Amino acid sequence: MKLNNVRLLVSDFEKSFLFYHELLGLKCTWGDQNSAFASFDIGLPSGLAIFKEELMDAAIGKNNTGDTSPQDKFAIVIEVDSVDKTYQKLKKKSVDFITSPKDMTAWGIRVAHFRDPEGNLLEIFSNLADD
Numbered sequence: 001m002k003l004n005n006v007r008l009l010v011s012d013f014e015k016s017f018l019f020y021h022e023l024l025g026l027k028c029t030w031g032d033q034n035s036a037f038a039s040f041d042i043g044l045p046s047g048l049a050i051f052k053e054e055l056m057d058a059a060i061g062k063n064n065t066g067d068t069s070p071q072d073k074f075a076i077v078i079e080v081d082s083v084d085k086t087y088q089k090l091k092k093k094s095v096d097f098i099t100s101p102k103d104m105t106a107w108g109i110r111v112a113h114f115r116d117p118e119g120n121l122l123e124i125f126s127n128l129a130d131d
Contacts, residue, residue: 001086004079004125005039005046009053009072013038016050037107049077060098060113060121075113075121083110083126090114103128 010016017033020026020040029046031038036055039046053071080086083101091097098113098121109125116122 001078001080001124003044004077005044005049007049007051007056007075007077007123009056009074010050011053011071013050013052020048020050051075056121059104059111072121075123077123077125080124080126083112083124086124087112 014033017038021028026040029039029041036052039049042048087101095114101112103110111123111125113123
């Protein structure tokens with residue numbers, strides 16, 4: 001496993017994009033102010049990302065469960081060699097997953113989501129071509 005990025009889940013994507021890109025001067029490595037996802041170089045290429053929070057809610061199924069817990073504001077994103085193998089390994093260690101491994105074809109990745117003991121959102125992913 002390796003840290004891929006910290007993803008901030010934002011309600012005003014364009015305003016957030018302009019803050020990180022224009023105001024802070026971070027180099028945008030993917031996306032633009034009109035997309036739903038963008039990443040920035042913070043000494044780690046694409047180490048900081050912003051993403052529309054409602055799209056993450058849909059990805060973890062929060063919109064379909066009637067979940068009234070507070071809105072997630074970030075996700076720690078970890079790249080793995082195989083989502084399915086890592087999922088099975090972590091399940092055996094009693095990690096309670098929010099989502100089973102699934103293809104996010106629009107994102108080009110396979111993902112699974114879980115929370116740490118403090119309720120922080122984590123995502124494991126691998127590129128669809130890799131899994």
